[in-house]
Structures are given as C-alpha cells and as structure tokens.
Amino acid sequence: MPVKKRFLISLVIPVYNEAGVVEQTHARLRQTLDALPHDFLIYYINDGSSDDTERSLAGLAAADSRIRLLTLSRNFGHQAALTAGLDHAEGDLVISMDCDGQHPPELLPEMITLFEQGYDIVQAQRMEAEQGFSFKSATSAAFYRLINRISGTRIEPGAADFRAMSRQAVDALKAMPEYHRFLRGMIAWMGYKSVILPFHEPKRLAGKSKYSLAKMLRLASDAIFSFSLLPLYIGLSAGGLFILLAAAQIAYVLYIFIIKPAHVTIAPGWSSLMAVMLIASGVIMILLGFIGVYVGYIFQQVKGRPVYLLKKR
C-alpha cells in the first residue's frame, strides 16, 4: 500500500504519577512535532495516578488541541495503559513512548521515515552496552536470555515500548484480547515487517521509576507463562527422571532382599530416604505451582475481564 505523504500520526503515552515530568516531556515533544508536516494526536493515558498528574494533563490539554486524555479507573499497569491508548488511537501510524524523557522525541522523524519506507513496526532498542551495570540492566539481560531460550518468538533484548506501528499492525494487536499482556512479545509474534532503531536511553527527567520490583516480576511472569509452555515440560521431564530413579531403587532393593538377604539393614539409609522424599515432594510442589499458574491464567482469560476500565475520555 503506498503511503500518503502527509498523514495522521497518534502518539500513545502512558502516565503514572509523573506530575512535573509530563510538562517537560510535552514541551519537548511539541518542538519535534511542530517541525514535522504531519497531523498529530497525542493520547496521554493517566494510569490511575494519585499525584497531580491529572491536573497537569488537564492543563496541557487546555493549551493544545491535539491532546486527547484517557483516564483509567485505577492503576492497571503500563501494559494495560498502553493497550488503552492503542485501542483508542486513530491515524495511519501509532507511536508509543514513555513520558519520563527516556524515549527521546528526536527519534520520531527517523521512525516516520522508516514507516514511509514500508516497515509496519519500527522498534526502538536501547543500546545495552553503554548502560553500565545496574540491578535493572542485569535482570533485564537475564530475562531476555531466558525468554528467548524458552519461547518460540524472538524478542529483541532491550526492546523498549517505544515503537511505531502501522494501522494494520495496531488493528492486528487489537484483535488479540489476551488478559496477560507482554506487548513486546505479542508484537514480535505478529511477525509484520519490522526494523530496529537503536537509541541511547537517557536518564529519567525526574522522579523514580514507576516499575516497582513487583511490577517487573509480574511482567516477567506474564511474558514467561504466556509465551512458553516450557515450565510444564520441565515438570514432565523432572517427573520422568524421578520415576527412573525410583525404578532403579526398587531394582536395587529387590536385588539385596532376594540375592543377598544377609545384607539387609533398615535403620541406616533413613537419611538418604528422607533426602529422596524431600526432593521428590519439592519437585511435585514446583510442578503443581507451574500448573497452578497456567490454571490461574486460564481462569483469568476465561472470565474475559477487560484489560482496563476507563473513567474518563
């Protein structure tokens, strides 16, 4: 499909407790947008902020008619807020980015050019090499190694939720109603023509990361359990191994009892028996845990609850 020269672009920006930061981000965004020939709509999704974000956003919206505000009824999390934005965004090209200054708007012209060249997904990727060592970068690297090992979908390490998507890709994503959302994975899974745009991720403008450890763990769990059945197979293999061990042990016991009855002793061996029992029950509990997670995910999916609820549009 040939792309028109001038088209409508929507920006989707989730905001959670970022009062003070959104103004700076928006001012910087305006500078970039005003220099571009396209029409823009800017969707700010207030993800249940408890600070002054609501007021900041209302102030911005009063001064800039391109702004659209979506307010979620509570804090649903980054992926749900992004989903709300993508669901509502109009236009031929939709670009999602963070509002904390870590996704530089200066990259937008290049993203748009790549879209015009025919890419459906322009995915910005942090250059990890220059990030230095931190808890976040180390756990993120380990996470991507794991997920790429166990899932059939290749997910680029350091792929941020900073990307441009064609209308076709956004519509395809909207047709995926899954509750546990790991958008990077879902978008990689769709398989549209993509290109990676490496970028240097600056520090946050102000405030602290809104991704608490609990939120990071939840995202990792959503990614692992919705992109891989491997945990279930680990269980299966571990179970098989234990059956083999048990068979070997029975054979050994029978051998002692039948061939060498003189060697039978009971009390010694208690410790090894205990060890085997503990390990086996540990393995069973882990397996039940894995199954429990999948059952939980199925339960939530079957309930068919919406991923987010809007309070205000």
Ligand code: UDP
């Ligand atoms: N965010 C959100 N809901 C949340 C957590 C974060 O909408 O529950 C937003 C946040 O305001 C920011 C973006 O998601 O615009 C990324 O969050 P953050 O910068 O805190 O994550 P980090 O860059 O530390 O991974």
Ligand code: MG
């Ligand atoms: Mg950030």
